[in-house]
Amino acid sequence: MNRTLQTAFTLALALVLGSCGGSSSLDDTEASVFLTVDITEYNPDIDICAQIGDLAISEMEITSSTKDPEGTVSAQQDVTLRRWVIRPYRTDGGSTASPEWSYDQLVFVAAGGSADLENYRVYPFEFLREVPLAYLLPENGGFDPETGRTNIRQSLELTIYGETVSGKQVSTVPIPIAFNFFCNGQ
Secondary structure, eight states: HHOOOHHHHHHOOOOHHHHHOOOGGGGSSSSEEEEEEEEEEEEOEETTOOOOOOEEEEEEEEEEEEEESSSOOOOGGOOOEEEEEEEEEEEOOOOOOOOOOOEEEEEEOOTTEEEEEEEEEOGGGGGSSSGGGGGGGGGGGGGGGGTSSSSEEEEEEEEEEEEESSSSSEOOOOOOEEEEEEEEOO
């Protein structure tokens, strides 16, 4: 009985210590830097009937910071970003979201520095004609059957993946970009 009690206590102590170990999404990559995205200008209201090209972010900044505030960085922590992944999700109560999309676009971010980007595309024009956004077109009724509204609110979660010069994998902290899609008709 005493041995069972000691084993149970040891297991409970291990569980408590393991749960206090601390974890952060910043630790999910092997690089000694982490990347954040700051979107400073974009148009969140998209008239899908008047849109003539891919959705783009007017201005954004990708910043590289060291995981260790006391540490230093070198050119070995410079990052080349390669793969942009966009995961749409509904924010208006609907459950059907637009398709996920990814593409390859190179962006260089110096260790401890930033990259200022202008007019970078985040979603293809042709996906504006697919469900659920296609429901908003006049020929499809002009409203979302899930919510009954004439607009759809979605966020496009952007994550960009790459690697440091030293070969360590790194990605940006995922950032949601909120959009309000509608059709004013033509």
